[in-house]
Amino acid sequence: MMQRCRQPLLLLCVTAVLLLNILGEVAQAAGVDAPDMKNLSSKALQVIPINDNSSSVTELLVQGNHITLNETDRVALASYPTLAELHLDGNLVTAVPAKYFSVVPHLRVLSLSSNNITCLDPEAFVGLDVLSELDVSNNRLTRLPTQLLSGKNNLQKLNLKGNPWNCSCPLLSIIGEIRATNITIGPPGVTCSSPDIQAGKDLLEAAAVCYPSPSLAITTDQQKPATPVTFHQPGASTTTMTTTLSSSQNHSLNNDQTPVLGNTWKFTACVVALALTTSMLIVCAIKGPSLYKLFHNYRHRRLHQQEDDDDHFASTVFSEIGRYNNHQTFTFERQNGRGQEEEDEDGYFEDPYIKREE
Secondary structure, X not given: OHHHHHHHHHHHHHHHHHHHHHHHHHHHHHOOOOOOEEEOOOOOOOOOOOOOOOOOOOEEEOOOOOOOOOHHHHHHHOOOXXXXXXXXXXOOOOXXXXXXXXXXXXXXXXXXXXXXXXXXXXXXXXXXXXXXEEEOOOOOOXXXXXXXXXXXXXXXXXXXXXXXXXXXXXXHHHHHHHHOOOOEEOOOOOEEXXXXXXXXXXXXXXXXXXXXXXXXXXXXXXXXXXXXXEEOOOOOOOEXXXXXXXXXXXXXXXXXXXXXXXXXXXXXXXXXXXXXXXXXXXXXXXXXXXXXXXXXXXXXXXXXXXXXXXXXXXXXHHHHHHHHHHHHHHHHHHHHHHHHHHHHHHOOOOOHHHHHHO
8 A cells, every 4th residue: 555655746746846947947048047047149139138136146147149358348247246267259349448347246157158259358367266177269369478377276167169279389378388287178179370381280289399398307307227236445345326317406517517698799799890890980980081181192193103104205295396397407408508519519509689680
């Protein structure tokens, strides 16, 4: 009899549990939430509604709306002081200002996936000291600010997938710091988009190339075998001593043996080049006028020499012409002298006047 009564009761309990589950799913689909969760997804909201009831909401879903995270949204978030999870996936967020989520300091899960975020302020998540999960996947982020996750000691999961990451070494310093912590960057498959030489490579591998983990080097040094040192003493047995150098001592020895030059030689070369250039300019400024004067005097001497040469040439020509004229005169005088001698030899002088009288 008792067993017959227990069976209907058991069936009634199972049926009640199933009905409660079905009612809960139907209520969630209809937008009626449990007291600690508020679902405002896909309602074409422009701003986040203010919490106007007395219930303490710990989970807020505002997915698939037109939220931009303006000042009105920040005031609305301040009305959810007990909020622990905030899902803003699929909205129109383009940037996150500094200390924006400090009005909900108990936030543990923050999802900003599938927005149009291009930049994050270095202090965007200041005040979220208990944040454990952060999702910024499927946005337009190319880098993360260096101080973005400063003080986030409770962060355990970071989703970076679906962003066009720039994997230049200076921009991957924060990824290198994350690798040294217990934060899980997932899911796998976060790849680089730029520069071209890094395109398609895994983000974590690129960060490992730029910033090798220091713990790996320490582990490698600790795994080196001990170095035996043998001392030989005459008349005594051979004594062997095993010495082991710590990683810090080994590192200091390596630093002593291999000096780091730095950029001192570049500075020295620049100073020497500047000194030489300045000296050349000073020499040119001092010697320039005298060199120009010397060149000018040299040209004048050449001109005077050329004029003297021209005068000498003209006097030579005139002297040659004079010599030629004297030769003619000399020839003429010689002919006249010869005629006189001929007259003297004949002894006859012919007077034209006498001839006219005849």
